[in-house]
Amino acid sequence: MPDKFDVIVVGAGPAGISCAYHLAKSGVNVILIERGEYPGSKNVMGGVLYRKMMDDIIPGFYKEAPLERPIVEQRFMMLDKESALTFGYKGLEWAEEPYNNFTVLRAKFDQWFASKAEAEGALLINETVVLECIVEDGRVIGVRTDRPDGEIYADVVVLADGVNSLLAKQLGFHKEFKPNEVALATMEILKLDKAIIEDRFNLEPNQGCTIEIFGDATKGILGTGFLYTNKDTLSIGVGTLLSGLIKHKIKPYELLEYVKNHPMIKPYIKGSEPQEYLAHLIPEGGYHSMPKIVGNGVIVVGDAAQLVNAIHREGSNMAMTSGILAAETILLAKMTGDYSENMLDHYRMKLMDSFVGKDLKKYKDATHHFDKFPQYFEKYIPLMNQAASQMFTVDGSSKKEKQNKIWKDIGSAGEKMKIARDLVRAWRVMK
Amino acid sequence: MLHVVACIKQVPDTKVAKLNPKTNTIDRASAPAILNPYDTHAVEEAVRLKKRYGGTVTVLTMGPPPAVKAIRRCVEIGADEGYMISDRAFAGADTLATSYALTKALHKISQIRPIDLIICGKMTIDGDTGQVGPGIARRLDIPPLTSVNKVVEIDKEGGSAVVHRKLEDGYEVVKSTLPCLLTVEKEINEVPYSPMPNLIKAARYQPTIWAVSDLEDVDRTQLGLKGSPTIVGSVWAPPKPQGGEILQGPVNSQVDQLMDILLQKKELFAVKGGAS
Numbered sequence: 092m093p094d095k096f097d098v099i100v101v102g103a104g105p106a107g108i109s110c111a112y113h114l115a116k117s118g119v120n121v122i123l124i125e126r127g128e129y130p131g132s133k134n135v136m137g138g139v140l141y142r143k144m145m146d147d148i149i150p151g152f153y154k155e156a157p158l159e160r161p162i163v164e165q166r167f168m169m170l171d172k173e174s175a176l177t178f179g180y181k182g183l184e185w186a187e188e189p190y191n192n193f194t195v196l197r198a199k200f201d202q203w204f205a206s207k208a209e210a211e212g213a214l215l216i217n218e219t220v221v222l223e224c225i226v227e228d229g230r231v232i233g234v235r236t237d238r239p240d241g242e243i244y245a246d247v248v249v250l251a252d253g254v255n256s257l258l259a260k261q262l263g264f265h266k267e268f269k270p271n272e273v274a275l276a277t278m279e280i281l282k283l284d285k286a287i288i289e290d291r292f293n294l295e296p297n298q299g300c301t302i303e304i305f306g307d308a309t310k311g312i313l314g315t316g317f318l319y320t321n322k323d324t325l326s327i328g329v330g331t332l333l334s335g336l337i338k339h340k341i342k343p344y345e346l347l348e349y350v351k352n353h354p355m356i357k358p359y360i361k362g363s364e365p366q367e368y369l370a371h372l373i374p375e376g377g378y379h380s381m382p383k384i385v386g387n388g389v390i391v392v393g394d395a396a397q398l399v400n401a402i403h404r405e406g407s408n409m410a411m412t413s414g415i416l417a418a419e420t421i422l423l424a425k426m427t428g429d430y431s432e433n434m435l436d437h438y439r440m441k442l443m444d445s446f447v448g449k450d451l452k453k454y455k456d457a458t459h460h461f462d463k464f465p466q467y468f469e470k471y472i473p474l475m476n477q478a479a480s481q482m483f484t485v486d487g488s489s490k491k492e493k494q495n496k497i498w499k500d501i502g503s504a505g506e507k508m509k510i511a512r513d514l515v516r517a518w519r520v521m522k
Numbered sequence: 523m524l525h526v527v528a529c530i531k532q533v534p535d536t537k538v539a540k541l542n543p544k545t546n547t548i549d550r551a552s553a554p555a556i557l558n559p560y561d562t563h564a565v566e567e568a569v570r571l572k573k574r575y576g577g578t579v580t581v582l583t584m585g586p587p588p589a590v591k592a593i594r595r596c597v598e599i600g601a602d603e604g605y606m607i608s609d610r611a612f613a614g615a616d617t618l619a620t621s622y623a624l625t626k627a628l629h630k631i632s633q634i635r636p637i638d639l640i641i642c643g644k645m646t647i648d649g650d651t652g653q654v655g656p657g658i659a660r661r662l663d664i665p666p667l668t669s670v671n672k673v674v675e676i677d678k679e680g681g682s683a684v685v686h687r688k689l690e691d692g693y694e695v696v697k698s699t700l701p702c703l704l705t706v707e708k709e710i711n712e713v714p715y716s717p718m719p720n721l722i723k724a725a726r727y728q729p730t731i732w733a734v735s736d737l738e739d740v741d742r743t744q745l746g747l748k749g750s751p752t753i754v755g756s757v758w759a760p761p762k763p764q765g766g767e768i769l770q771g772p773v774n775s776q777v778d779q780l781m782d783i784l785l786q787k788k789e790l791f792a793v794k795g796g797a798s
């Protein structure tokens with residue numbers, strides 16, 4: 092007799108673990124299936140963990156979770172070939188409890204988070220791949236795994252299997268990604284002495300810094316680079332839309348090498364030793380690309396539902412919130428014994444009403460816009476660098492003369508109109 | 523119906539473990555804890571015998587509370603029951619004290635269900651001694667059969683077991699009385715991908731845990747550090763082999779060259795430490 096559970100959660104990333112945690116805590120018989128050797132073993136993220144959503148799930152988690160550094164400074168770098176325009180904010184209020192955000196290494200964090208779900212009674216099964224959902228009369232009633240005697244059954248299956256969810260695809264919930272709906276990110280974890288990190292990034296022990304890099308980090312292709320401080324490692328990476336890589340015929344690791352060797356970046360990572368190389372997809376299609384996320388007996392959460400805010404590099408937090416909302420919906424469904432699509436649609440409504448849905452909607456055209464008009468990355472960032480260089484170079488000419496020169500350098504009146512139009516457009520998609 | 527007990531141990535995965543540069547001991551935090559690889563084959567063999575003859579597979583370990591994970595892994599492979607002895611008094615045990623403590627636990631298990639066969643891994647990958655298995659056999663006064671790479675037959679009625687023992691240049695066929703203790707080579711079997719029901723059972727499984735006070739007739743001076751006469755003089759990491767030479771030419775000439783090199787190394791032929 093195959094085992095029957097209340098809920099099967101596929102995938103132990105932030106979405107799946109949050110969902111399993113919340114269900115188990117509420118006394119639901121839930122099994123969490125992960126294909127990796129342990130949760131997090133295959134997961135990739137820069138990564139900034141947002142305190143708020145995690146704190147909602149496990150209050151005060153930062154007192155015991157394996158975190159790298161609380162982030163006290165966020166910098167933004169507009170990169171040109173041999174210059175960078177940098178701005179940022181550093182606030183010591185972020186160095187104190189309850190903190191703002193943290194850098195994390197997912198291999199450690201996910202494992203810890205999953206152990207918390209286990210402690211609440213969730214059954215974690217590692218090293219097991221879910222091959223497909225078992226569908227009967229148009230309802231998902233369980234999953235088939237790659238194990239011998241591998242079928243298990245449940246009232247609801249939660250698909251938290253991450254970006255490019257094969258399981259949701261098999262159910263016909265979404266189609267193959269288009270190259271402009273998905274980004275490919277590559278990153279490296281670089282080993283560097285703790286004291287050197289603190290020295291180089293102007294940090295006290297137990298303080299961290301994030302640098303988001305725009306412009307030449309991606310050779311003008313739409314995307315971003317990042318450089319984050321961990322305890323005794325740095326995370327450096329770069330992600331671009333697949334369409335950009337194809338168009339410019341660049342291989343992702345070439346781009347990473349380029350960033351690592353960029354004269355504005357290289358000094359930060361000098362003397363570090365590569366420890367790990369990782370690559371992962373990020374769903375960036377946003378609101379317009381959202382697949383179907385509920386069906387009879389099935390709910391899709393996290394990256395599998397393409398819940399990522401590419402503009403603000405938020406994903407793990409949306410994954411967590413969606414996992415919790417799915418769990419709450421399942422608890423509701425359990426009271427009525429009704430697991431139909433109609434009932435579970437409550438999840439979709441809740442989600443679209445939360446910050447997740449609202450932010451996805453707000454930025455629904457942003458990625459598409461910047462993809463369609465490459466001049467922002469290709470042209471305006473270099474222009475900003477030139478302007479800054481002009482303004483801050485002391486060469487005897489008056490500031491007024493400098494302004495005139497900058498204004499002239501931007502180009503003809505037509506060119507200026509075009510930039511003004513682009514700025515308005517950018518404002519519209521971001522506002 | 524056979525009752526087979528496998529004695530197992532949780533060890534740091536020495537494939538990834540790092541050495542503490544100061545003490546030259548394994549830095550346990552640097553590696554995940556796994557079921558000793560030889561022991562997975564011991565448990566698998568027990569499970570195969572159960573499938574062949576019917577019966578029960580029990581696993582026994584001595585270790586700190588997290589070693590429960592190793593027992594769960596055994597349940598995934600197909601073990602029915604798990605026992606763990608865990609107590610501060612066991613800490614610091616060498617192979618002598620370990621075999622003493624495990625023997626006491628085996629006595630207690632045999633009161634619950636008489637034991638026909640005990641299987642251990644050939645050795646652990648963190649200690650590499652291979653002494654605990656034979657130590658248990660000696661203390662129980664049953665035959666130890668080491669380096670077993672095949673179990674031909676277990677005849678419970680006739681009270682005998684026939685196994686192959688691996689030798690340097692082949693194997694020997696040995697017949698023993700039952701109960702006896704086997705230590706097994708990795709090649710004895712392949713551990714298959716465990717079935718889902720076992721995984722679910724394992725994830726829920728809580729082994730029976732005994733403290734010293736749960737065991738009978740225990741002489742506490744024989745436990746843990748106190749009961750361990752082993753003295754570790756010093757520990758060092760073996761130097762990485764350096765230099766070397768790749769011989770060229772046809773095989774015959776390579777052999778000749780090699781012989782020349784070896785014969786010139788007088789130190790290889792000197793008798794060390796002998797009376798002159």
Ligand SMILES: Cc1cc2nc3c(=O)[nH]c(=O)nc-3n(C[C@H](O)[C@H](O)[C@H](O)COP(=O)(O)OP(=O)(O)OC[C@H]3O[C@@H](n4cnc5c(N)ncnc54)[C@H](O)[C@@H]3O)c2cc1C
Nearest residue numbers: 102104105106126137138139221252253276393394406407
């Ligand atoms: C380079 C990079 C940097 C990022 N930086 C940030 C950041 O700084 N902050 C942020 O919030 N987000 C960031 N993100 C996004 C974030 O990583 C994701 O949004 C988040 O991990 C989504 O969580 P999830 O649980 O939905 O999916 P995942 O974390 O991908 O988890 C899915 C899990 O399912 C398992 N799985 C998949 N298929 C199966 C199957 N068939 N059977 C069993 N198990 C399966 C996988 O092994 C995995 O453990 C970044 C992403 C990348 C790639």
